[in-house]
Amino acid sequence: MADEATPPRDPRNMASQPTDDQLPLKAYGGAKPPAPDWFNEAIATPYENHRVTVDGADIVYQAWGDRSRPGLLLVHGNGAHSHWWDFIAPFFAEDYRVIAPSFSGMGDSDWRETYSFDSFADELIAVAEHAGLFDHAEKPVMVAHSFGGMVGIVAATKAGERFRGGIIVDTHIEPPGDDRPGPPRRTRPNRIYPGLPALLERFRLAPPQPCDNHYAVDYIARHSVKETVDEHGTPGLTWKFDPFIFNKLSPSWDQRDELSFDTRCPIAFMRGAESILMTPRTTAYMQTLQDPPIPVVTVPEAHHHVMLDQPLAFVSAVRGMLLGWP
Template sequence: MTSAVPSWFEWALQQPRQSHFTDASGTRIHHVSWNAGDTHKPGLLFAHGFLGHSHWWDFIAPFFTEQFRVFAFDFSGMGESGHRDEYRSDSFVRDFAAVLKAAAIAPGVIVAHSFGGSRLLQACATFPELIRHAIVLDSYYMLPGDLRPVIDRRPAPRPYPDANTGMAHFRLIPGQDCEPWLIDHLARTSLRQTEAGWTWRFDPSLRHVQPVDGDESLLSRITVPVTYVHAEMSAVVSADRANRIVAAIPNARGPVTMAQAHHHLMLDHPLALVDLLRSLLEQSS
């Protein structure tokens, strides 16, 4: 791993992004745009993983503004979106629908990672008219015979006295090697300042939410075009599971394997992911 910040990364972070808010079943959902004014272009929406936020796409999304009207969003309870009194699986599915409608990009193309990808599959079955193409990145989905994973219900950490202390405690789950300039960006954008100190940008009650879900009949009901991308070195999704997920979805493509990539594939090989997504989007246009 190198420590020098590459010029492409600096360029991506310099691209202006604008915040927007919309309502999803009574909760304010935050989404961002890089070129909302390009209304003549088709829509492209990025969705993050569990306890993440839209900043995970800051160094990926700007590469697609020439061809698309590009957005990313924060799931309810995460990032800058509002918190819910109760989180259910369909809560996050409705977040997709709210943003697609508010941004006026339905039917749109959606790229979603991990937790976001499993909720995207649910959205494909629930709101097929809103989605033109779903690209799912290394997302776990429960299949027949699976046991529901045990949730680690650790208490939320106490607020940190300053941002640097909080950043030093930032960890990827699952862990993997990552360039320090990428970790710094994610750590910094994952914190917010409160009267009590610096805390993470997610609702602590989400620690009790099941991050994986599954309805074996749901996958067979999907009619939306789906492309599944598997990270070869993933600690979350095995090659066998990736194949079984694709086999359960009618007319799904894949799994397309991203070589030498771990679960957080946008951190392992960001530019390779950009190239792969460009290829997949060209093929679906």
């Protein structure tokens, strides 16, 4: 979600230069796009804020629903944060204790000097422990999107016996020999903007994609911002995420071919039908990483960010999986 990048060769690359239709907030001049009633009601639903220290970093998380209910752990993608789930979590809060953390280096959680898939997985497990999800007679379920899906798989190999299952949403592991989109390797800090309108108009999804639900994009963009000052002490706004996260993660990222799918709980895949990352070829390969093949649910008319493109269909798909699987 940065605008300093140069155009890449691979259109899937998260650093690709966006077109105007991939900058959906540009036309609004800082105003909020109109939103449907269901969305406004969902984001008005009260939630709790908590934090837990994991290996020296404070990890923040949000919670909906009563602690007496079974757990549902919602895991965001790279550069995102817990508020991506604010309009999704309330649909499950009557039946589940819903928890949405922000990884270190993202949202309001602390930044680290180095990152790894193991450390991110430890954060998920620690949050679930702190939130009491492992105390219920019914084990919790993870729903993990994109980069978060990789972390969810690692968590399922480390502590999967503590989970009922994991729904991995549009996470891509390409077949051996296929080209892979590279993560952004930054050389400059996040840009500082003089005000919210200038910052919002540059907000985009990564990898770039169109999204018709501008109200959802606007909501998460406004929760992606923090106050700061420039080198002259002038106040401004910038993005919350650590811009050098992939620089600091590169050794772990480069070893993702060695990612184990020996999960200790069942996993299932979900993908957007229009995703440029989890293509039919990639999906077919990923299914073979376990025997019997890993089940897949496809959400029609959704790109990579399934919960933004088709939020209500996403809720219905997850509900159906929770009722009939594993």
